[in-house]
């Protein structure tokens with residue numbers, strides 16, 4: 001069975017916060033507030049195709065702080081989504097939203113529950129208090145803990161989102177954030193390396209030279225580690241890196257943005273494992289057995305793994321072996 005999200009972007013124009021990285025309209029790629037009729041039209045138009053292909057979908061309200069928008073507007077959107085979930089349960093299996101940790105309390109959870117919300121994602125961004133302060137998030141790590149515990153206690157699926165490379169951030173803080181997410185028993189995680197957009201506070205800091213974010217290579221090393229940590233804890237990372245968007249590309253001043261970022265990070269994991277295993281086995285020429293699905297990750301983007309291993313004096317040829325993640329032997 002295939003699973004997808006029908007994403008509905010709801011910009012938060014009245015947001016009282018000014019997070020350093022946020023230019024909401026660019027991130028969401030839209031400038032208009034969807035009406036209940038717009039949502040109904042979108043869900044209706046997708047219905048036939050989803051049913052035909054046997055795909056189940058969650059209706060996902062993203063783009064801002066869903067539980068912070070005007071209450072009557074929020075419930076009108078939820079009412080429409082809930083109607084599709086109840087009328088077409090063979091296709092629309094649930095509703096999810098993203099919001100701020102300090103926009104969660106028992107009362108809002110009652111409302112979300114009434115409208116059939118299944119998963120709530122919190123933009124935690126960091127569990128380091130100083131990073132949150134420097135980036136003017138307006139909430140604390142304790143708010144994330146409190147909201148996460150409430151969400152879990154009420155039986156919703158808990159999603160936690162983190163950013164890497166914010167103003168004042170360090171790779172070890174990001175590792176600490178991942179450790180806290182694991183302790184909080186997140187059901188899903190999203191990782192967003194910081195993209196510095198023109199027109200934001202981060203953009204100003206970047207232009208003035210006061211802020212340097214992590215390099216691309218440091219981000220790949222870090223995110224590969226984060227993927228390993230969440231993998232070990234059995235927590236799916238459902239997104240790594242911002243979705244491709246023309247507006248983001250046009251407004252981007254710096255930071256890390258690459259359409260194949262996840263693939264590159266997964267390749268890095270293969271690189272680390274291969275170099276450790278080749279060192280352990282000894283020798284210079286190897287055969288690497290792997291499933292056909294992994295071949296491009298073993299080789300690396302632009303054959304990067306091949307050239308990095310060559311730099312260590314290792315050469316290898318790949319033999320495809322269905323079902324094998326990675327097995328290495330000396331070449332005779």
Ligand code: SF4
Nearest residue numbers: 012015017018019022
């Ligand atoms: S990131 Fe969210 S909370 Fe922060 S300014 Fe943007 S919309 Fe508001």
